[in-house]
Amino acid sequence: MRIGVLTGGGDCPGLNGVIRAAVTKGVKEYGYDFVGFRDGWKGPLEGLTMELNLETVRDILPKGGTILGSSRTNPFKIDGGVEKIKENLAKHGIDALIAIGGEDTLGVATKLDALGVKVIGVPKTIDNDLNNTDYTFGFDTAVNIAVEAIDRLHTTAESHHRPIVVEVMGRHAGWIALHSGMASSGAAVLIPEVKFSVEKVCEYVLSSFKANRAPIIVIAEGAIPQDGDMVIKDQSLDAFGHVKLSGIGDWLAAEITERTKYETRCTVLGHIQRGGTPTAFDRVLSTRFGLQAITAIHEGDFGKMMALHGTTIARVPLASATSELKLVQPSLYAEAEVFFG
Numbered sequence: 001m002r003i004g005v006l007t008g009g010g011d012c013p014g015l016n017g018v019i020r021a022a023v024t025k026g027v028k029e030y031g032y033d034f035v036g037f038r039d040g041w042k043g044p045l046e047g048l049t050m051e052l053n054l055e056t057v058r059d060i061l062p063k064g065g066t067i068l069g070s071s072r073t074n075p076f077k078i079d080g081g082v083e084k085i086k087e088n089l090a091k092h093g094i095d096a097l098i099a100i101g102g103e104d105t106l107g108v109a110t111k112l113d114a115l116g117v118k119v120i121g122v123p124k125t126i127d128n129d130l131n132n133t134d135y136t137f138g139f140d141t142a143v144n145i146a147v148e149a150i151d152r153l154h155t156t157a158e159s160h161h162r163p164i165v166v167e168v169m170g171r172h173a174g175w176i177a178l179h180s181g182m183a184s185s186g187a188a189v190l191i192p193e194v195k196f197s198v199e200k201v202c203e204y205v206l207s208s209f210k211a212n213r214a215p216i217i218v219i220a221e222g223a224i225p226q227d228g229d230m231v232i233k234d235q236s237l238d239a240f241g242h243v244k245l246s247g248i249g250d251w252l253a254a255e256i257t258e259r260t261k262y263e264t265r266c267t268v269l270g271h272i273q274r275g276g277t278p279t280a281f282d283r284v285l286s287t288r289f290g291l292q293a294i295t296a297i298h299e300g301d302f303g304k305m306m307a308l309h310g311t312t313i314a315r316v317p318l319a320s321a322t323s324e325l326k327l328v329q330p331s332l333y334a335e336a337e338v339f340f341g
Contacts, residue, residue: 002033003297004094005052007066008040008073008105012124013278014137014286015066018100020057021290027054030298035092040071040101041108045081047088061283064276075108082115089117096297100124102136103322106305110318113303120296121305121318122289126274129173129327132320133307137286139175142168142273146180149269150216154184157214163187163205163256163264167249169273170220174328176273177220178336187215188340190252192222193328201252202259207341209262217256219249288313 003026007015019036026032034052037043050056050068060067075081089097096118099109102125113119123130126142146168157164166186168176174191181189188204190196201217208215253266278286289306292313296304304315 001030001095001297002035002093003294004035004037004044004089004092004097005068006037006040006043006097006099006101007068007070007124008099008101008108009070009124010102010126010274011065011070012126012138012274013064013141013276014282015068015100015124016057016060016063017137017278017283017286018098018122018124018290018293019052019067020060021287022098022294023052023057024054025291026294026297030294032294035094036068039069040073040105041075041085042071042073043068044085044088044097045073045075045078046084047091049092061287062277064274064278072104074104076111082112085112086115086117096120096302098122098293098297102127102130103325106130106318107322110322113318118297118302119318120293120302121321122293123305123307123321126176127170127173128175129325130321131324131326132305132316133326134310135285135308137278137282137289138274140281140285141276141279142176143179143183144279145273145276146176146218146269147183149267149272150180150184150186150218153216153267154214157216161209161214161262163208163215163217163253163260163262165217165219165249165253165256165264165266167219167221167266167268169269171222172325172327174220174223174333177218177223178328178332181218182336182339184216184218185339186218187213188217189333189336190217190219190223191328191333192220192224194330194333195224195226197226198252198255198259202256204341205256205260205262205264217252219252221248223248225252
């Protein structure tokens with residue numbers, strides 16, 4: 001059997017772990033051949049490939065990003081895109097495809113599965129917002145990077161008696177903000193799921209200073225003020241219809257400065273959150289996903305996504321991963337609110 005592998009969407013620590021595990025088990029236990037498709041769905045769309053074997057995957061586990069490259073190509077927005085993918089899969093003798101990605105990548109995989117392409121999905125996103133899996137690899141690394149940055153910013157905030165707003169990733173779901181804010185004693189955590197009051201945030205800032213603490217406000221890029229809208233960079237959209245977010249942290253810092261008279265700075269962590277080497281948790285999770293993905297192919301159980309349920313790797317319908325976003329529940333946010341101010 002000949003297996004194709006691709007990685008789509010934003011780069012993410014742990015992608016190489018999935019590739020390594022799937023190829024290693026597939027070659028050693030089943031004698032399968034592998035073809036890597038480069039740059040997400042652009043690979044099978046344009047026939048861009050690279051060799052995947054034991055030699056090419058041996059040392060890639062600790063490396064961030066993806067050796068296959070990535071893109072946000074959407075074949076369903078390209079004339080004849082699906083037909084070209086089917087032609088190139090047949091040309092390269094591909095019997096099944098492992099698609100590693102987030103909401104957009106797996107959304108394409110779900111549609112292709114319905115059109116007869118044998119696909120297995122592996123969930124990837126630092127945002128942890130894919131449905132029907134407890135965690136996605138990349139999330140733990142992103143949170144740890146954010147926590148380290150916030151810990152460092154605490155010392156600057158305290159030294160200068162200055163509030164600092166830290167903007168982290170999270171377009172529609174505030175998992176990174178919630179976990180990193182709780183883990184680093186943020187004075188407030190602002191997430192997309194709950195519109196925030198600027199007045200209340202300023203109260204947290206003032207109460208923190210009364211307690212001799214310089215506050216750190218952790219805000220997700222998609223957070224929305226109660227009397228405002230999502231802050232975006234411009235009106236352009238990517239291939240999957242997403243706007244480019246930018247600026248909510250700077251906007252909030254300016255509001256805090258004006259209302260409290262404390263000079264407030266903003267730090268936007270941006271893409272640093274998904275760069276670099278994956279944590280041990282993400283290395284193990286991505287490896288387990290890859291091992292189970294190739295097993296599912298061997299058993300002919302297509303149209304499924306690997307999912308973490310507790311400590312078990314389960315198989316769930318591909319469509320269930322993207323049917324809705326996994327958002328922060330009110331009860332979890334209430335736990336964090338205890339520590340605000």
